[in-house]
Amino acid sequence: MDAEQEQQDTASAAAGSGTAQDAAQAVASDVAGVGGGGFSRRAVIGWAGAGVALGAAGVGSVAAATRQDDPAPGAPAAVGGDVPFYGEHQSGIATPVQDRLHFAAFDVSASATRESLARMLKEWTRAAAAMTGGREVGSGAASGLPEAPPDDTGEALGLPASRLTLTIGFGPTLFDKDGTDRFGLKAKRPEALIDLPRFKGDNLDPQRSGGDLCVQACADDPQVAVHAIRNLARIGMGTVNIRWSQLGFGKTSSTTPDAQTPRNMMGFKDGTRNIAGSDTARLARDVWVAPGEGPEWMTGGSYLVARRIRMHVETWDRTSLKEQEDVFGRTKGEGAAYGRTREHDDPDLAAMPADAHVRLAHPDSNGGRMILRRGFSFTDGTDGLGRLDAGLFFLAYQRDSRTGFVPLQQRLAASDALNEYIQHVGSAHFACPAGIRKPGEWWGQALFG
């Protein structure tokens, strides 16, 4: 198998849906010629809109050329399909980003034991395999004994799998909570699973931060994502309880090589430069934990940082267009970097104000380091002062948060012009283990086993 073929196969496995595979193959012949530049053209397919996240920067000229040359394949067919649950890595990380998110952080109950937790994780795995396959949990929503509540809550009956992915992570407190080794896991805590440092400007709400476990549910249908979290929470009752959760939206074209990058709640295209789910080389370099890096159970896994970033949209909305563009270092209409004409033109960082967001966040300003972002916009109604409670629910996956998110955020927290308009109000860090390779294995098996 040549490198290209191998890359392609892995990409298909990671992306899962047949359409993504087709899309990848459709441009495979183009890739060979340009793929050596550090990121393949295929990378762009399915990933064009992947980053709503802050901390993004422009995409290279190779990608820009790809976009202009290749017509969009019929990506909408991907909606409703299912993403394989089993694989080397957990789905929901390199998988092309779905439209909707329901993210939940759980705490383990005081009465739970290592055994009850392991038992629940086995049940969760079974339920997750069923739900991501578009099937009902247990005996279903409308069968079973008439005098007992159904196993499945039922609100996803009749809906397709909607590319549902469920991704599990383990938080620092699962291993060590105030010095207590509750489940005998302390020795297995990865060094990379640090307690995140306090960043300048953080105003963290403990009720929107932390958690012993997390589950990220992504789907193209919000009802499918909510259904998945609700059923897992129900199965977990008594063993775990929801500490906080977040709904997200804002991915509208993630699997299509659309010329448009989705806009964030500030109206800007942000996150055009991201790690592609099909770019196995880049994923291996920046996202997946390699053998021997920390405990064995994390090999093939990734570290997830979740940040709830509130945007002060009212003050932003009365800021002049010039200042808005200065803050990002991009034009608002086209989304081109300063001094360039097209959104995907390689940015000239020196042409931007020193504190422009794109300039500070760009890999070139960060030693080439990249993180994989799959953030979502959120709007949770209004706060008690009538202000829109909106912003970005930032999700970033990386091989090691100490070299990924932390230095990047330290840099942004120190001098990003955007800080005047945003505030980090929630924060959490999780270790997401490798994928479930086959039926019978369960989430956390390598950790608890």
Added chain:
Amino acid sequence: MSARRSTAAMLLTLAVASAALAGCSQKKDDKASSDAVKVNATDTACEVSKTTFPAGHVVLDIANKGSKTTEVYVYAEGDKIVTERENIGPGTKASITAEIKAGSYEIACKPGMVGDGIRQKVTVTGGEGSAAAADPRLTAAVGAYRTYAQEQADATIPAVEAFAAAVRGGDVEKAKSLFAPSRTGWERTEPVAEGFGDVDPKTDTREDGLEPGQEWTGWHRLEKSLWADAKIGDEEKKLADQLVADLKDWQKKIPEAEITATGMANGAKELLDEVATGKVTGEEDRYSHTDLADFAANVEGAKKAYELLKPVAAEKDAELAKTLDAEFTALEGLLAKYKQADASYTSYDKVTEAERKTFSDAVNALAEPLSKLAAAVSPK
């Protein structure tokens, strides 16, 4: 939970439960719909294919041939709901199964799902139904639970009379101290108490649960006077007397309560649901903040029902019984931390949000497996 809705829910539970006890799931197939009572519902009529049928396992095959969504009820005397089915759309069919004892009943169709409905009298003939098929241990459990419900009602009367006497005497502080204890027996057996549809709205309705035009009486009306207004007038004295009278009425009715094993199991779960929706939030006793006293009584009542059913449940689902034992212990342990030397509980306004979350998690941890108890005591 609104008093009226929970009444219907409870009785539905009881009816389904008795069907389950008789092993209806096995009979369903061979006893096809030829025996079924056909109900033709239209916007103006409620036709029943037979008005006399034998006691036992009864199937109602309903066809809504009207233009409005309808619902069908079977009422025993005094409008006690034996079984019901809501939301039967125009042009659709539905089937209800229930275990019905000999007696006089009314079948009601409610086009548009409003009002008393179009009613048809029916007679159910014959003897024992098929309750005889039940596990004798469950029959014993039902008997013991009825005794428990009676004891709780009997013990409530002197407690509520003492409370009423304090109100009559104009002693606000004393009345306040007797308020929560007067509710214990009621809260322990609330699903049974709510089964009598006319008592609960008079005694245990909260201000926001009032229907338009409904006069507000009962515990929570007096609670507001004592805590929010800190005064006792002639009206309050009259209300206290009425509360005693209404609860004596309840006490007398316990022997006629329909109680089944699965009804007990679901009733236990409903007690926890009451806690989960009303008490954990502090809505129930919003003036007195005595929510934890009600909370504890609900848990005690649920525990009693569970303990009585446990011999059968543990045989059928040992893991479930183990879980329930552990979760009851955990929740009781949590409540015990809030119990004062004088046996009263910490005022709920002193319980922090974080502590309430802990309570909520503990209630969910118990109520979720408790919802499986009914299945574990029903012969399948």
